[in-house]
Amino acid sequence: MRHLLLTFFLLLSSFAGAQQLPEVSTLLDKEIVATFQSLPIQEGGRMKPLDTYARFLLLRMHGKQSIAVKHPQLPDRKKLKAIEWLLLSWFRPDIARDLPLFVVDNSQAVGEIGVDPKDLRDRYSWNEIVKGREELIKRAQSYSEIDSAQQTGVQRNVINLARNFFDYDAASDFMTAARTDWKKEINSILSPELAKEILGDATSLSVWDLALKLGTMIRENKIQGGSEESQKILNLFIDTTLRPGKTLAFIPPEDAKEEAWLQVEQTVTHLMREGKIPEGELAVSKARDGLYAASLKAETFKPAVKAFVDDIRARAEKRGELSQIDREVSYHRTDYFTNALVWYMLGFLIATLGLVAPQSKLSRWTTRIAWVTVLLGVGYNVWGITQRCIIMGRPPIATLYETIIFIAASCALVGLFIEKVTRKGVVLAVVGFVGALGMFLSNRFMALDGQDTMPTLEAVLITNFWLATHVTCINIGYAGALLGSITSMVYVIFRFFAKGDQSVEFRRLLTRITYGIMCFGLLFALVGTVLGGIWANDSWGRFWGWDPKENGALMIVLMGLIILHARLGGYIREIGLHALSLLLGAITLFSWFGVNQLSIGLHSYGFTAGISLALNIGYSTKFAFMLACGWFWLQERAAKKATA
Amino acid sequence: MSIFWRLQNSPKGYPASYVFSNPHMIAFFLRHPARQALPCLLLLFALTSCDRVSSRMEITRTREISQYETKPKVGAYAQERFGDERLIWQTPEGWSQAERSQMRPVNLTFGPSREGECYLSLLPGGGGGVLANVNRWRKQMGQPEITEEELAKMPKKTLMGIEGTFVSIEGAYTSVGATESKPDHKMLGIVAAMGEAGLFVKMVGPKALVEANSQAFDQFVTTLRLRMPQGQ
Amino acid sequence: MSASAKSLPAKIFDLLSSYGLAIVVLSFLLIITYFGTLSQKDIGLLDSQAKYFESWFLIHDWNLWGMIVPIPLPGGALLMVLLFINMLCGAVIRIRKGLRTIGVLISHIAIMFMLAAGFVSFIYKTEGAMPLFEGQTSDQYQSYHERIIEIRSWSADGKGGSTAMVIPMKHFADLEPGRARTFFAKDLPFELQVTGYRRNANIVQASEEEKSAIDGYRIQPVANAKEDEANTSAVEVSVKFKDGSEQRGILWEREFEPFTVKAGDLSYTLALSRMKWKLPFAIRLNDFQRELHPGTMKAKKYTSHVTKITDGREEPKVVTMNVPVRDQGFVVYQASFSQGTSGEQSVFTVASNPSDQWPLWSCVAVAIGLVIHFMMHLVRFLSRTLKPKVA
Incomplete structure (x- = not known):
């Protein structure tokens, strides 16, 4: 029913002639896009720029923060930025609904709802999915009743598709109320007398005038609730303005004590119910509709957008909520971690090149260049983390995503320190590799998760003291254990390729490095774990509860202690140390990500499908290297026997 | 205290108090590490051992009653104690009560060998609305599904103050989990929706038996009601 | 070092103070921690805690591709007792005492103290819930x-x-x-x-x-x-x-x-x-506030404004997330809340634990001990790696 109406409107608007629609070039003007980017809105309990909203909406639906386009109406564009895509969805849904937006991992999911499947993993436009709308609702509803652990991949795809489809439906209807010819609608629904009373002599009618007058008429019982007319009006409002589901909260409340920003749905209903709303709220609400009218001409649009955004920014500033908006826009624009990825990667490649010919002139130069590039990588990495801390006003780590970028930075910094001391170039390559891997994983994680990476926190986590101490310590501990296991991997690789006396000395150095990093990690893991217990004791009265995440941390500490004592007791030397350090690496992976996959306990904050695969690759790599250690050990023993 | 008793049996046979009060003894223990380990071990074991359980035991522990504790009702009878008085109904003559469960808070049987059953059930989630439930029942009786329009035409009956759809289906009955159907059965039932929740009364049995008991069904349904517990 | 020359107690002491014992005990602890964590999925936290961590012995049913293999293992209690003894004998009694080992000594004593804290709380700690509606008073958990x-x-x-x-x-x-x-x-x-x-x-x-x-x-x-x-x-x-x-x-x-x-x-x-259990004071809940992140249903803060009544003397107090109220060895925490038909109910956790603050002291000592120790190692490592450069 709703769908029919919508199609009807779309048909209507296309019949009305092309001159009624805003030009694409007007919408995607650079200045306009930049202005909209910095519009403050409230979402997920915090203030953020519209840019962030657009990025993560697109990321969730599309799997990327930009969308590749090939559309006759967008002749000179190959790619749209998230914010451009959002603006197009608002002002030109006729084009935006044609773009291949929704990513579906398994084409069976679209097949199920009667939409022609394309490749196994492919993207579908709103217009393609809308054909299977009814079936999509039905299936998604019945699938979501299944316990989430029992759902198949396809079922999860269907549920996600439904969620994304309806969220996009709501997002792309942002301007529908402004596009609607309310006068015509009212004339067709109400009796001539009532219509006359509402319309008067006005030449045009906005949703705001209508809401006000309808509200009065309902209160005066001129329109009966439950009558056919009121039902029709309600439907009209639902289709155009009162979208079910969440839409944009961009209206700052006039009352300074009120924390929640308003959506148009709320201001319309308030206006209808109360007969009046604070002037500012009404002005901002109306300004949205004004934007659409202005968008029809290039020369009116720019000033209108500027006035609209400036007004909201001014109101936000008065409420003290504007301070981090521009920083966040710049944070996302700078894309620190992709930059870091590139520099780390370069550093890794250059440093590795130098390792091929050690002690040569080439290697001296490559080392120098690698130092610069890796430092740039670390710089982007650390500066990105710092920006996040400033934006959120809290210590660096509170989510799983943040552990990845933090651990990468910690590994890099510790590694650089060791490189400075040992000056062999090898740790430089390790740092480049670990940094690049970390940045890559953080990007993959963000795409899989599809959520704003700066979410508001649960009540118990809102404590800067413990986030700064316990969480940071534990993650430095993870970083130490992981870096140690990676130097052990270098040891194994090196041992496969290098022979001779020189190599023995170098192997010894690698062993000392590994041991040193491991002790460093152990210190932080141990203190961090105990601090976690003290936090738990302070916030819910138990020091240790054998919670899976606590156990994970304990396992790291125990493994570290085993290695330490085994070395002191002379039970392990080189190979043994590296084998155990690899095991410690595997345990750290288990504690860091594996425990969350168990879906039990207090700390299980992230269940993202796809992580299991990455984890299994991680475990298998560690075990493969451990097997290599076993082989070395057998070799060594055979050699000893031969000499004896 | 058992700890001290065990310490008295320490290797040298010194009483524990002596060990701990005599500085020379402390020094002795400190100088001879091997000797120190054993008492420590014993101490730990002694601390962790627990008291024995026998077939007759005296109650020794007590608990102080707080002035803020609500006073329980003395002399409450069983129904009151188990909160079993919320549902009230009259069991029709010749019917008997079967075991009740969370799923079937009222569970009655009837017939010469109790082959007929009639029970009340409540689904907090509703189980997909009235139509879905009616069709589920129709499927159990081997009948085709009906549409929303046909549902609207079906007769209504009041169940615990809520208007519900009255269902009467004849056919071969397949009970939940059964593989074979029983032919020539009849089902009477009421499906009522209360917000999200669904309320059902269902009676199934051989056709002749059910028809003979249809009056009793009505009687049961009309007497079934909810009593709000007092004080809670 | 002929073994036969040593007396039996000395041999036992050598065993108890050995690195070997430390490694074995720590390894078993690692294994039962792993199994105990996995088992929570099937048998829940309380039971797995009792089976793996508070026991002397246990039999773990290892699911090996569908085949159940029973593995007898030492329990957490036994391992922790052994670990305590091992540390006592090895790192406290036998260790050469000197400036070089001061860090090791401090950290081991601190860890022993932490184990002791765990033991004391296992025996003496009481913990429970105290749910209160606004206006309600209670002095027990x-x-x-x-x-x-x-x-x-x-x-x-x-x-x-x-x-x-x-x-x-x-x-x-x-x-x-x-x-x-x-x-x-x-x-x-x-x-x-x-x-x-x-x-x-x-x-x-x-x-x-x-x-x-x-x-x-x-x-x-x-x-x-x-x-x-x-x-x-x-x-x-x-x-x-x-x-x-x-x-x-x-x-x-x-x-x-x-x-x-x-x-x-x-x-x-x-x-x-x-x-x-009865508290030596009563708590009356005056007002419970739940702050949400604006525009969401996600909680930002739970705060309970309470009155603490000790022998008729009333004191206003505020209990909130991460900030409990402590008195006379009892600690009252804001745990959660529930919304019922008769209004909002604030749920407190009350705990009494003689070793409440021991882990904190122990943690500080461990950290100091380890920092001293590893710093000395680091200095040695640096001087050793830097030396060949000079030579």
Whole structure:
């Protein structure tokens, strides 16, 4: 029913002639896009720029923060930025609904709802999915009743598709109320007398005038609730303005004590119910509709957008909520971690090149260049983390995503320190590799998760003291254990390729490095774990509860202690140390990500499908290297026997 | 205290108090590490051992009653104690009560060998609305599904103050989990929706038996009601 | 170093203080921690804690591609005791004492102290919930797990005694159907036979001809919930009077009223409930506030404004997330809240633990010890690696 109406409107608007629609070039003007980017809105309990909203909406639906386009109406564009895509969805849904937006991992999911499947993993436009709308609702509803652990991949795809489809439906209807010819609608629904009373002599009618007058008429019982007319009006409002589901909260409340920003749905209903709303709220609400009218001409649009955004920014500033908006826009624009990825990667490649010919002139130069590039990588990495801390006003780590970028930075910094001391170039390559891997994983994680990476926190986590101490310590501990296991991997690789006396000395150095990093990690893991217990004791009265995440941390500490004592007791030397350090690496992976996959306990904050695969690759790599250690050990023993 | 008793049996046979009060003894223990380990071990074991359980035991522990504790009702009878008085109904003559469960808070049987059953059930989630439930029942009786329009035409009956759809289906009955159907059965039932929740009364049995008991069904349904517990 | 030259105690001491023992014990701890973590998925936290970490021995059923392989393992309690002894012998008694080992000594003593803290809290700690509606006052907290059978006496005019007799869980939790135990006390005019304990049960109406029914009801066992807090246990009791008469009843954790028996002028109520402990002060909840992140349903802060009443003296206090109220060895935490028909209810956790702050001191000491130790190593490492450069 709703769908029919919508199609009807779309048909209507296309019949009305092309001159009624805003030009694409007007919408995607650079200045306009930049202005909209910095519009403050409230979402997920915090203030953020519209840019962030657009990025993560697109990321969730599309799997990327930009969308590749090939559309006759967008002749000179190959790619749209998230914010451009959002603006197009608002002002030109006729084009935006044609773009291949929704990513579906398994084409069976679209097949199920009667939409022609394309490749196994492919993207579908709103217009393609809308054909299977009814079936999509039905299936998604019945699938979501299944316990989430029992759902198949396809079922999860269907549920996600439904969620994304309806969220996009709501997002792309942002301007529908402004596009609607309310006068015509009212004339067709109400009796001539009532219509006359509402319309008067006005030449045009906005949703705001209508809401006000309808509200009065309902209160005066001129329109009966439950009558056919009121039902029709309600439907009209639902289709155009009162979208079910969440839409944009961009209206700052006039009352300074009120924390929640308003959506148009709320201001319309308030206006209808109360007969009046604070002037500012009404002005901002109306300004949205004004934007659409202005968008029809290039020369009116720019000033209108500027006035609209400036007004909201001014109101936000008065409420003290504007301070981090521009920083966040710049944070996302700078894309620190992709930059870091590139520099780390370069550093890794250059440093590795130098390792091929050690002690040569080439290697001296490559080392120098690698130092610069890796430092740039670390710089982007650390500066990105710092920006996040400033934006959120809290210590660096509170989510799983943040552990990845933090651990990468910690590994890099510790590694650089060791490189400075040992000056062999090898740790430089390790740092480049670990940094690049970390940045890559953080990007993959963000795409899989599809959520704003700066979410508001649960009540118990809102404590800067413990986030700064316990969480940071534990993650430095993870970083130490992981870096140690990676130097052990270098040891194994090196041992496969290098022979001779020189190599023995170098192997010894690698062993000392590994041991040193491991002790460093152990210190932080141990203190961090105990601090976690003290936090738990302070916030819910138990020091240790054998919670899976606590156990994970304990396992790291125990493994570290085993290695330490085994070395002191002379039970392990080189190979043994590296084998155990690899095991410690595997345990750290288990504690860091594996425990969350168990879906039990207090700390299980992230269940993202796809992580299991990455984890299994991680475990298998560690075990493969451990097997290599076993082989070395057998070799060594055979050699000893031969000499004896 | 058992700890001290065990310490008295320490290797040298010194009483524990002596060990701990005599500085020379402390020094002795400190100088001879091997000797120190054993008492420590014993101490730990002694601390962790627990008291024995026998077939007759005296109650020794007590608990102080707080002035803020609500006073329980003395002399409450069983129904009151188990909160079993919320549902009230009259069991029709010749019917008997079967075991009740969370799923079937009222569970009655009837017939010469109790082959007929009639029970009340409540689904907090509703189980997909009235139509879905009616069709589920129709499927159990081997009948085709009906549409929303046909549902609207079906007769209504009041169940615990809520208007519900009255269902009467004849056919071969397949009970939940059964593989074979029983032919020539009849089902009477009421499906009522209360917000999200669904309320059902269902009676199934051989056709002749059910028809003979249809009056009793009505009687049961009309007497079934909810009593709000007092004080809670 | 011929082994035969050493006396047996010396040999034992060598074993107890060895690195080898440390490695073995730590390795087993690692293994049971891993298995204990995985098992939480199947048997829940409380049971896996008891099986793996509070036990002397255990048998782990290892699921090897569908085949169950039983593996006997040492339990957490045994391992921690051994670890304590090992540290005592190896790192405290045997170690060469000097500047070089000061860090090691400090950190080991600190860890031993932490183990001791764990042990003390295992034995002496009490912990429970105190849910309060706004305006409600309480001075007791109820255990999450410890079930009790309690007996209270009432005079004819309805006055109750000031204490209740308590049978702790460990005295009846083993009484599955078919096993019984009789409890007596010198103040009681009857003996109490307890049997048929079920950890999680419903009470159902028995069908008419059932012999085992008590007052028309019987206990229906239900599969144990993973979270022990959700289990509602039930037990059968038989009150045996001196004159040989007998009265049977069912006690159930979720019952609304206790089971009553009469003996002369006095009435006795019997109930299966969770242990309650009394605080030396009372807490009255004045106002509970739940702040949300704006525009969402996600909680930002829970705050309870309470009045602490000690012997009639009233003090206003605020309990919030991460900020408990401490007094006289008891700590009152903001745990959670629930929204019922009769308003908002703030749920506090109350704990009394003599070793409450020990881990904090221990942590500081461990950190200091390890920092000293590793710093000395780092300096040595640096000087060693930098030396060849100079040479």
